[in-house]
Amino acid sequence: xxxxxxxxxxxxxxxxxxxxxxxxxxxxxxxxxxxxxxxxxxxxxxxxxxxxxxxxxxxxxxxxxxxxxxxxxxxxxxxxxxxxxxxxxxxxxxxxxxxxxxxxxxxxxxxxxxxxxxxxxxxxxxxxxxxxxxxxxxxxxxxxxxxxxxxxxxxxxxxxxxxxxxxxxxxxxxxxxxxxxxxxxxxxxxxxxxxxxxxxxxxxxxxxxxxxxxxxxxxxxxxxxxxxxxxxxxxxxxxxxxxxxxxxxxxxxxxxxxxxxxxxxxxxxxxxxxxxxxxxxxxxxxxxxxxxxxxxxxxxxxxxxxxxxxxxxxxxxxxxxxxxxxxxxxxxxxxxxxxxxxxxxxx
Numbered sequence: 001x002x003x004x005x006x007x008x009x010x011x012x013x014x015x016x017x018x019x020x021x022x023x024x025x026x027x028x029x030x031x032x033x034x035x036x037x038x039x040x041x042x043x044x045x046x047x048x049x050x051x052x053x054x055x056x057x058x059x060x061x062x063x064x065x066x067x068x069x070x071x072x073x074x075x076x077x078x079x080x081x082x083x084x085x086x087x088x089x090x091x092x093x094x095x096x097x098x099x100x101x102x103x104x105x106x107x108x109x110x111x112x113x114x115x116x117x118x119x120x121x122x123x124x125x126x127x128x129x130x131x132x133x134x135x136x137x138x139x140x141x142x143x144x145x146x147x148x149x150x151x152x153x154x155x156x157x158x159x160x161x162x163x164x165x166x167x168x169x170x171x172x173x174x175x176x177x178x179x180x181x182x183x184x185x186x187x188x189x190x191x192x193x194x195x196x197x198x199x200x201x202x203x204x205x206x207x208x209x210x211x212x213x214x215x216x217x218x219x220x221x222x223x224x225x226x227x228x229x230x231x232x233x234x235x236x237x238x239x240x241x242x243x244x245x246x247x248x249x250x251x252x253x254x255x256x257x258x259x260x261x262x263x264x265x266x267x268x269x270x271x272x273x274x275x276x277x278x279x280x281x282x283x284x285x286x287x288x289x290x291x292x293x294x295x296x297x298x299x300x301x302x303x304x305x306x307x308x309x310x311x312x313x314x315x316x317x318x319x320x321x322x323x324x325x326x327x328x329x330x331x332x333x334x335x336x337x338x339x340x341x342x343x344x345x346x347x
Contacts, residue, residue, distance in 0.1 A: 005024060005027065005028050008020075008024045009021065009024055009025070012024060022156055023152065023155065023156060025044055025045070025047075026045070026155040026156065027155075028044060029041040029042075029044040029045050029200065030155070030198055030199075030200060032044070033200050033201070034198070041200065042202065045159060045200075045202075060126075060128065063128075063153050064131075064134065064149065064150075064153065065130055065131050065134055065135050065146065065149065065150040065153060066128040066129070066130060066131070066150070066153055066154070066164070067128065067129050067131060068126055068127070068128055068129075069117070069127050069128070069129045069165075071114075071117035071118075071120060071121055071127060072117070072121075073121060075118070076111060076114050076115060076117075076118045077240045077243055077244075077275065078111055078115065079231060079232055079233065079236040081231050082111070082115075082227070082229060082231055082232075085225075085227045086115050086118060086119060086227075089102055089119055089225065089227075090119055090122045090123060092224075092225075093119070093123060093204055094123065096202075098201055098224075099201075099224035099225060100201045100202065100203060100204045100205065100224060101196070101201075101204075101205045101207075101222060101223045101224050102204075102205070102206045102207070102223060102224065102225050102226075102227065103169075103206075103207050103208075103209065103220070103223040103225075103226045103227070104116065104206065104207070104208045104209075104227050104229055105208070105209050105210070105212035105226065105227070105228060105229065105230075106210070106212075106228060106229025106230040107210060107229070107230060107274060108210055108274070108276060108277075109273065109274035109275060109276025109277045109278075110229035110230065110232065110274045110275070110276070111229060111274075111275055111276065112208040112229050113165070113167055113208055114276075115229075116163065116165045116167075116206040116208065119163065119206070120163045123163070125160075125161055125162055125163050125204075126161060126162045126163070127162070127163045127164075127165055128157070128162055128163070128164050128165070129165050129167055130150065130164065130165065130166050130167070132166070132167070132168065132169075132171050132172055134146075135147065135150060135172065136171070136172065141187070143172075143188045144187050144188050144191040147172075147188060147191045147192055147195060148191065148195060150195075151195040151196075151198070151199060154199065154203060155199075155200075155203075157203070159200065159202040159203050160202070162203075162204070163204045163205075163206060164203065164204065164205050164206070165205075165206045165207070165208070166205065166206070166207040166208070167207075167208050168208060168209060168210065169207040169208065169209050170209045170210065170211040170214060170215070172188060172192065173188065173189040173192050173215070173216065173219055174189065174214060174215075174216070189216055189219065192219075193216075193218060193219060193222065196222050197222070207223070232274065234272060237266075237272040237273075237274070237275070237278070238263065238266050238267070238272065240275050240278070241262075241266060241272070241275075241278050241282070242259060242262070242263075244275070244278060244279055244282050245257065245259070245262055245282055246259075248282050248283060248286050249286070252286050252297075253291075254289075254291040254292075254294055255286055255289060255294050255295070255296075255297050256294040256295065258295055258298060258329075261295075261298055261322075261326050261329065262298060262301070264321065264322060264326070265298070265301060265302050265305065265330075266305075268320055268321075269305060273305070281301060281304050281305065282297075282301065284300070284304075285297040285298075285300035285301045285304065288300060295329045296329075296332075298329055298330065299312075299329055299330050299331075299332060302330050312330055312331040312332075314327055314331050314333065314338055314341050314342065315341070315342065317330060317331065318342055324338050324339060324342075
């Protein structure tokens with residue numbers, strides 16, 4: 001602790017400037033933490049926490065770059081292999097293992113952001129999302145300054161009450177060795193690394209990205225655990241789609257479930273959409289379906305998954321193993337007409 005820290009503490013106390021006082025205590029605690037005096041650092045933060053000088057966890061309106069996000073209380077559907085990692089992160093945080101910085105990577109719709117929300121739900125914490133669009137400034141050097149301000153906001157939080165999520169972190173930090181990167185982004189990445197290094201390991205950070213390969217290796221080393229969300233098997237995707245369809249059909253008034261036909265539609269795809277996209281396809285199909293046809297949603301799902309063709313080829317459906325009844329649903333053509341068409345007759 002430096003002389004200036006003591007002077008600042010007395011000054012802020014006399015001025016009754018609680019925000020500045022807490023910030024100064026956080027700086028002192030950060031220094032103790034960096035020097036290995038973890039117990040002293042934690043004690044200092046507990047003191048100011050008990051004094052109620054932190055910003056209440058239910059009110060984050062004074063923040064410029066952080067926003068509280070609401071999340072569902074329902075469990076998230078994930079493949080077992082990914083779910084085990086998510087539960088492992090919950091255990092690590094709960095047991096204060098010293099692991100606090102996590103990176104989730106994978107294609108869009110694989111559940112990276114929703115998994116961060118689930119971790120917050122299981123730990124009963126608020127989740128604060130970083131406003132990257134406000135953080136990034138076209139002015140030279142301004143983004144780096146904003147990154148410093150952001151981490152100052154983070155240091156004012158109750159360590160044990162929040163989780164910070166950097167959704168699509170790649171929008172902020174890029175690979176500094178790439179010839180396509182601007183010098184400004186290189187400076188921003190360096191600033192981010194420096195601030196991340198200085199952050200207490202009691203503050204939980206979860207970052208997500210769709211561009212894992214573009215990340216600076218130095219940045220990747222800062223994370224305690226890196227979790228791939230590109231580990232869905234075809235069976236996983238079908239099982240999750242089943243659960244989504246069942247949940248949505250239960251809420252629908254004029255639709256009936258036909259998992260056999262749904263499975264046949266999915267099994268004939270070379271690439272099944274990831275849950276994020278599949279959820280939207282199912283919801284839209286059921287919402288837009290003809291209320292006089294309880295299986296019309298299946299036709300809409302089929303069309304959506306096959307590029308929304310103008311016409312459905314009856315012979316092609318038959319070649320793929322669909323029954324006359326199923327073709328009737330997917331092509332919206334009476335069974336008698338389907339039979340005549342397949343037998344070479346004129347419809």
